[in-house]
Amino acid sequence: MTLLHTALSWNFVLVTALCASLLAQLIKVLLNLFTFHRFIAERIWGAGGMPSSHSATVCAMVVATGRYCGVSSSQFAIAAVLSIIVMYDAMGVRYETGEQAKLLNRMFSEWVDQGAASFPFLGGKKLKEMVGHTPIEVLTGAVLGIALGFAMPMV
Known part of the structure; x- marks a missing residue:
């Protein structure tokens, strides 16, 4: 067997x-x-x-x-x-969470590129974007x- x-x-x-x-x-x-x-x-x-x-x-x-x-x-x-x-x-929920993470990552990146305040609470990490289907x-x-x-x- x-x-x-x-x-x-x-x-x-x-x-x-x-x-x-x-x-x-x-x-x-x-x-x-x-x-x-x-x-x-x-x-x-x-x-x-x-x-x-x-x-x-x-x-x-x-x-x-x-x-x-x-x-x-x-x-x-x-x-x-x-x-x-x-x-x-x-x-549904998990896919939308990924879409929100993409948007937030892009916003944080653009703010940092424009010389705005850094985000030390993120520790340089990005939110996980691939969580749903x-x-x-x-x-x-x-x-x-x-x-x-x-x-x-x-x-």
């Missing part, structure tokens, strides 16, 4: 969800490597970007729960509702999670 089969027999739903998350993060690293021609370590664990690992994780969880517990189970209902909340949040990033993550949820072998 392989390590994956052993893990899946321990907790099929959890292992499927974690595999989807890891696969999405790996795809982010590879896409950034091909796009920017350099390794960006933050993409291994960072939020935001293509595809949404949050969406991949929760959609894999929903499919695995449906396969393991049945689509009429309470566990499936909880997983489905949770996935909707997570994906909505990724596209566009709808296509969420959709791509969801498709990835659904596909992996169906592809994982039931043991």
Whole structure:
């Protein structure tokens, strides 16, 4: 029995969800490597970007729960509702937070360039701009999670 089969027999739903998350993060690293021609370590664990690992994780969880517990189970209902909340949040609140961070970073930079007061409370740091997802990033993550949820072998 392989390590994956052993893990899946321990907790099929959890292992499927974690595999989807890891696969999405790996795809982010590879896409950034091909796009920017350099390794960006933050993409291994960072939020935001293509595809949404949050969406991949929760959609894999929903499919695995449906396969393991049945689509009429309470566990499936909880997983489905949770996935909707997570994906909505990724596209809504967290995406807007990133847009606000971009604007604030630009404002701080322009103020400093114009000789205005410096901002010592920032310590020279910029706000993180990539925290949310566009709808296509969420959709791509969801498709990835659904596909992996169906592809994982039931043991």
